[in-house]
Amino acid sequence: MSAPEKEKKRSFRSAKRMRDIMTEYYINAKTAPQTGKKVAWITSGGPVEPLIVMDVIPVYPENYGAMIGASHMGGDLCAKAEAMGYSPDLCSYARADIAAAVENGGPIGGLPRPDMLICCNNICGTVLKWYEVQARYFGVPLFILDTPFCHTEFPDQARKYVRRQFDEYIAFLETACGRPFDEEKSLEVGRLSIEGQKLWKAVLDATAHKPAPITAFDAFFFLALIVTLRGTQVAVDFYRDLLQEINERINDGVFALENEKYRILWDNLPIWYRLKWLSDTFASHGACLVADTYTTAWCGSMKYIDENNFFESIVEAYTRIYLNIGVDEMVKTVFEMIDKYQVDGLVIHSNRSCKPYSFGQYDIEKMVREVKGIPTMTIESHMTDERSFSESATKTRIDAFMEIIKARKG
């Protein structure tokens, strides 16, 4: 295959398909009042499957936060939230969403108004405060799924507590929707959720291939469906196609980088407004971001899921996700990823917007250096507030980091 042909093939046909699906999804959500469907806002780590069973449209302010960031609209919206009294030190997703709700801001002119709010605190304490703000603003019911933090273990008391809350969650939905939970449909949704997660895992696993067929930057993009449409046939079909496309690329010798020399692991959320710039900057050194700790969170708890007992086993799966465990537990995952993807360096995104993800990173960094002996670097930002980012300082640091890797590896 000639070079221009390869370059052409490097853009994903699945990317267009995903944009189409997301457009249709947002149109459905925005026209819910006309179609009589209910809309629930839900946190990114929350159990969406019961909403799918109840035919409620799940809407993710965090997904919208990513879109706002990628559209470079975060700085403006965050500034508006600050004018409302919210500190610039708060999560930029939360600030952007709070302002977007008030003025229908952001790339699609605001999210559809929620009929209910579902907040699962397995990702942070910020979502609790954020959803309280929105519950006061919209005057709609708020369900809090409280998943006790599992520093080193998942005690029986916590298991029982979360298990009871799943019953409460379903009762909450039955009241909100005025109809009973469909047990039969829940089996199908559970099956599709597992299948979607398996396919997502297979997509991410594909980058273990050297050279990598896709990058973590691609994963950040393709993540949207496993977050928003988990438990649907649409997500399963999409990831099956994407996986096929990735396998075709491997067969055709079309890889993410023309000449992959170095492989990098990324920690924390993406910097949404500099995805392309970061991708290009690393690529200019022959470095490919092959994996990240963030997108794996949407298949990282599969070890706890029992396919024959989905709605019982997700109690543990939703409680023991990557952000709801101790730093020493997290580092085990980081070590596994370093080995699995054979990476040459770790890039730590110190994310001012996400304290539970970021505090402890220095300890992880130290252990990675000591145990795995690979170089590390830190980039600081607010993930969706572009005002906080220094491109020139970051470029200098990336260049220096890549010099170390080159000197080590040759």
Next chain:
Amino acid sequence: MEAIRAFHHVVDDPLKYLEGVSLRKKAVGYCCSYTPEEVIHAAGLHPFRLFGLSPDTGVADGHLQSYCCSLVRGVLSDVLTGRLDTLSGAVFPHTCDTIQRLSDIWRMNTKFPFFADVVLPVKLDTPSAREYFEEVLAKFRADLEKGFGVSVTDASLKGSIKLYNLIRTSLRKIFELRSASPGLISGAELNKVAMGAMILERETAASMLADLADELGRLPAPSPAGRKRVMLVGSLCSQPDIHAILEKAGADAVWDDLCTGSRYFDGLVREDGDPLTAIAERYYSRIICPAKHSSLTARGENLLKSVDTHRVEGVVFLMLKFCDPHAFDYPYLKGFLDGRGVPSTLLEIEGQLPPEGQLLTRFETFVQML
């Protein structure tokens, strides 16, 4: 006043006091008002509040980014530099994202004989959360028994509950006396009394507080004219100097919503029935910290109630920089105050206070608005 000097003494050098206490009994550090202190005390241990007051926090930079609050940075520095070596361990209730990670970093970088996470529920308003709360307390009791080789009996728990009720009753009385007559003692003195109660051996604290409450109750109640009545709202106030500057500007902080104030002494524990159930129940009815959920407007309603009860003319929000739970609540609480025409101002603190002149000007400007 002699009764107050002893509190000053321990607040001015809490670590020295800790050294003395630890020769007599084992001490367990904590840094959150949701720590079930009665259970620690009933195990024959000394609960010691960590304020992270040491000025040099450089060692924390190796573990925590610059956007971590000064409380957590200070506590971590204290422990990593060996200043807390006389502790036998620490307990971390689930508070905020930052303290949760402090717990991890503490556990991974220190070698005390005892360590416990007390992962309390975040919501306090449902039957399942309350059942879980009690189960976590029972687990904590068992952890202490195992960790220290002691037995925490119902009788010892009831004794500790009584003692803590005395402490809380006396603290409330002292705070209320001062609200009625702010000239009785200064705000800085009151701040030190409250902090001292979390540092001193609790038997000592209980008797000193009772004596102080009696003494203040007997004093003539001065009420100088022309002074303004304000309330402090935020996480904690571990810098008594704030009061002196506020008072110089013509206002007295007559009440607060702080974990070094009303959140510490609010609500008593029932002295009959199952002691762990009773301890848990106090937390459901107590004024909540913004890291917990009871209702969407619980804190706003409590704020207005305090404003009414204590004839508060203005509110100073005392924000620890990078404290997310409080920062999220600020606009809504301010909205509640605006709705009632109560002026407020926001003071953000990171580590040390701003220069006195600057702070004085800010307070003077605010007081003039009242």
